[in-house]
Amino acid sequence: MSKTVLVTGASSGIGKATAIYLAQHGYQVYGAARRMDMLQSLKEYGVQPIALDVTKEESILACIAQTGRIDILVNSAGLGSYGALEDVPLSEARNQMEINLFGVARLIQLVLPQMREKRYGKIVNISSVGGKVGLPMGVWYHASKFALEGLSDSLRNEVRQFGIDVIVIEPGGTKSEMTAIGAKDMMRVSGNTVYKGLAASLEKTYGDMEKHAVEPVVIAALIKKGIEAKHPKTRYIGGAMAKPMLLMRKMLSDKMFDKMLMSQMK
Template identity: 80%
Template sequence: MAKTVLVTGASSGIGKATAIYLAQNGYQVYGAARRLNRLQELNTFGIIPISLDVTKEESIEACVASIGSVDILINSAGLGSYGALEDVPIPEAKNQMEINLFGVARLIQLVLPQMRKNRYGKIVNISSVGGKMGLPMGSWYHASKFALEGMSDCLRNEVRQFGIDVIVIEPGGTQSEMMAIGAENMQRVSKKSVYSNLATGIQKMYANMEKNAAAPIVVARLIKKGIEAKHPKTRYIGGTMAKPMLFMRKLLSDKLFDKMIMSQIK
């Protein structure tokens, strides 16, 4: 019997590519997103569109209840909102944490009882190389991804006894709406502040990264590899510059890594 997969953030980017790729490979896929109208094209792949706003408890509960038993949960919904820490309003920061962390946690809470009953489950959390390293102007995005990494590590050792695997995906540069939206937010928040020059430099760096960003299917293939492995790795890394960046972060001291990063911001 085909495994049932819930993919959040399925209206674009990694979530959309993953939903389509898994449906093409025999999975029963539910594609969830806040913008239901953008999910309709997924019908042609046999994907069942479902409404989900990960910041609203009633929406999360209704989503999981409408599916019933979820074998594989892929938490791909995310927000990248940027700006200097001094400039970002706390309500915006809280919204980022709601989407990237608390919404993920609540979905996991709701699917775990049935996974435990079935003695089977795969929970895939889409983190980022930004969950292991921080860039200026991205305090709250990186905070959310660092937190997601830590939560995943704790969860993995809680649920392995029930036959449930927790897998973290750490993409590097990947084609998505998030980078452009994040750059727009950064300019809105910090363009007229004392951090304006830094914001402009970061935006240029992101624009260069976007030109060489990997297609989302690269990450979708990593996810499939992880959920089909008998003994999956705890982390899978892919996308433009992901492995080199994480290698350098591990190799260099904090101050040397800072120098390397800031040398790219002009």
């Protein structure tokens, strides 16, 4: 019997690639996102579209009700909103935390009872290299991903007794509309403030990173590897510059890492 997967954020990027890739490999896949018009193309791959706004309780409940039994939850819905801490309105910060953290947590709450009953389940949380490395102008994005990493570590040790695995995916540079949207958002928020010089440097850095980004199917394959492993790793790393960046973060002191990081933003 094929496993049933719910992939959030399936309208673009990693979520879309994952929904298609898993459907092509025999999984029964539900692809969920706010933009239903952008989900329609998934039907040709056998993916069933579902409307989902992870910031709205009624939408989350309706999504879970439609899917029924879920064996694997892939939390890929996310927002990369940027700007200096001093400039970002807290309303925007709260929205980012709702999407990247609280929406994830609520979905997990709702699928856990059925997973416990079956004594089987895979919860895949899409974090980022940005869940271990904090870039300037991305305070709320990184705060949400650092928090997701902590949530995943705690959850893993809560639910392993029920046969449920929690897997964190840490992508590096991956082709996605999020990078361009995030850079544009950063310039809207901080492009004309005292942080405009740093914002301009980062905008150029993001543009350079995009040139080396991998296709999102690379991350989709990593997710498949994790959910099919008998004893999955707690974390899977992939994408441009992901492994060397995380290795340097582990080896260097905070100040040395800061110096290396900021030297790339001139």
